[in-house]
């Protein structure tokens with residue numbers, strides 16, 4: 001593995017290797033071993049052209065735990081504001097001896113543009129991790145979601161996983177669906193209004209449910225997604241109250257899922273829009289453990305890319 005751009009096409013054995021490696025990192029952090037030297041002498045550049053709390057911070061923590069030097073480019077103060085192109089920025093950071101780029105960008109495909117450029121200029125030794133590109137993919141979120149599901153449920157084959165909300169604009173949903181399919185998940189459901197479900201979702205082998213109750217019934221795993229207003233380009237949005245009445249996950253709706261169902265959310269949550277606080281803070285929520293697992297999964301991805 002040279003780059004991690006998507007979970008689409010990522011072989012099952014590679015996903016399993018990443019999850020197993022993350023597991024070993026989590027074990028050593030439980031034994032209070034905070035740092036390992038696997039990326040000593042390497043420079044990891046965090047390039048976040050779009051806002052982030054969890055992904056940027058956990059990539060930084062992960063890289064530091066691998067003993068890498070971490071450089072967070074402050075995009076708002078960078079020369080991007082003076083018109084420097086993405087690829088010129090990359091060339092300059094490569095000239096500063098970057099070994100790995102962690103890239104978040106509002107444009108779908110931006111990390112692909114970077115990898116193609118690096119190959120064109122003969123820098124196949126520099127690795128790229130997609131930290132979320134437009135509505136296309138968020139592979140490390142997909143992988144940490146798989147880690148979370150495996151942690152709580154062990155085997156994917158008997159599971160029913162309901163992904164609920166704005167699937168149309170969600171790079172997380174796409175990355176989850178590809179990884180869940182590769183791992184042999186029993187049933188994957190996409191639950192939401194017609195206007196927020198991509199037409200291609202059925203061809204991905206996913207069962208579509210427009211009714212929340214139908215989508216939740218007997219589910220083992222419920223993955224909630226927020227309305228991604230920033231990607232809706234002025235489309236007519238449902239009001240928060242209207243959306244919550246139809247698709248908000250309340251304790252009463254969650255009771256339709258299996259009693260031992262887990263509730264996940266990639267964050268950020270909009271309480272009272274897609275999820276009620278009674279669920280977000282309830283016993284079935286594993287939303288904060290997802291964040292913790294994200295550190296180990298990102299350590300695993302970076303150390304495998306670096307050839308460890």
Ligand code: CP
Nearest residue numbers: 052053054055266267
């Ligand atoms: N899940 C996720 O991508 O969160 P951030 O936008 O805070 O990184």
